[in-house]
Structure formats: C-alpha cells, structure tokens
Amino acid sequence: MTEQHSHRFERGTDGPKVIVVGVDGSDSSLRAAAYAAGLARRQHALLAVVYVQPVMTAGAALGAPVAETTDEIAEDLIAQIRDATERLKGIFEVRWEFHTFPGDPYNGLVKAADDLKADAVVVGASEQAGHRIVGSVAVRLVKAGRWPVTVVP
Numbered sequence: 001m002t003e004q005h006s007h008r009f010e011r012g013t014d015g016p017k018v019i020v021v022g023v024d025g026s027d028s029s030l031r032a033a034a035y036a037a038g039l040a041r042r043q044h045a046l047l048a049v050v051y052v053q054p055v056m057t058a059g060a061a062l063g064a065p066v067a068e069t070t071d072e073i074a075e076d077l078i079a080q081i082r083d084a085t086e087r088l089k090g091i092f093e094v095r096w097e098f099h100t101f102p103g104d105p106y107n108g109l110v111k112a113a114d115d116l117k118a119d120a121v122v123v124g125a126s127e128q129a130g131h132r133i134v135g136s137v138a139v140r141l142v143k144a145g146r147w148p149v150t151v152v153p
Contacts, residue, residue, distance in 0.1 A: 015043040016119035016148075022050050022109050022137070023077055028124025032152040033081070036122040037094050039150075047096040048116045051077055052108030074100050105137045113147055122150045 021036035023029040033049060040047035051074050078098050099116070101108040113121050126136035138151040 016045045017043075018046050018048055018116055018118050019043070019120045019122060020048045020050055020109070020113050020116055020118040020147075021122040022052065022105065022112075022124075024051065024105070025073055025077060026124060026127055028127055028152065030080075030124075032122050032124040032150075035150070035152045037096070039120075039122070040096070041094045045095075045119070047094055048112070048118065049077075049081060049096055049098045050109060050112040050116075051098070051100050052105045052112070053100050053102050054104070055102045074098075106140045109137065109141060110144065110146075118147055120148045120150065122152060125151050125153045 016039070019036050019040050021029075021033050023033050037047055039045070053071075053074065081096065081098060099112060101112045101115075103111065109121065109123070112118070121141055123138045123141065125138060138149065141147075141149045142151075
C-alpha cells in the first residue's frame with residue numbers, strides 16, 4: 001500500500017521565519033511587539049514590525065494635518081523600538097525591520113503579511129469596547145485563516 005502525501009509548498013523549516021507584528025502605540029500593541037520579539041529571538045526569525053498609517057478621505061483631512069500626525073506616530077514607534085533594541089543588545093539579538101503600510105488596520109496587516117511572506121502574525125487585543133460587538137482586527141485576521149495569529153492581551 002502506498003502512502004499519499006500532499007505536496008504543498010512549506011515556507012521555512014521548523015517554525016516561522018518571518019513574524020509580522022502590528023503596532024499602533026497602544027499598550028496592547030507594545031506588549032504584542034515584546035511577545036513577538038521573544039518569539040523571533042527563540043525561532044531565529046525576522047521580526048517585521050508593521051505600523052498601518054490610516055488613510056483619510058480628502059474631506060476628513062481638510063481640517064487636520066493627518067499625514068503629519070501619522071508620520072510622527074511612526075517615527076515615535078521607530079524610536080521606541082530602537083531604544084528597546086539598544087538596551088537589550090548583547091543580551092538578546094533580534095533581527096527586525098520596520099514597515100509602514102497605508103490603509104485601515106485589517107487590510108494594512110493583510111497586505112503586510114502577504115508582501116512580507118509572513119509565517120505568523122502577532123497583534124494586541126483590541127482596547128476598544130465597540131470591537132466586542134463588531135469584531136476586532138485580531139478576530140478578522142483569525143477568520144481569514146491565512147497565517148497562525150497570536151493575540152496578546
């Protein structure tokens with residue numbers, strides 16, 4: 001009797017090689033980044049830190065310098081990550097990259113995970129009460145069923 005195996009392409013070998021983590025400056029996203037960094041270190045994986053910059057419609061952007069604000073958030077996140085990396089140098093070595101993608105958080109993270117060929121996605125649990133009813137980014141990523149998703153409280 002012959003055994004049949006499905007011949008699906010498998011990225012990596014024993015564990016994830018690219019871990020995407022979504023950050024937005026919230027406490028839960030920073031905890032997710034810390035968790036993902038530990039996972040990346042243990043797996044010798046690349047940590048892709050992703051900030052999704054909101055895209056506002058022309059009408060909404062008229063009254064506020066939205067692009068400048070989101071650029072400042074991105075720069076602040078990079079500074080925080082660099083600072084944390086510098087403090088841990090010599091103790092923990094983690095390969096990381098910072099990426100920004102435009103859009104809403106869900107579609108931005110999906111594009112990031114696809115473009116970066118993610119093996120795993122890590123996000124923080126939503127801190128917004130409305131998401132318990134409508135569904136958070138984390139729940140939507142899990143339902144997409146395209147990568148293992150870890151939700152960090």
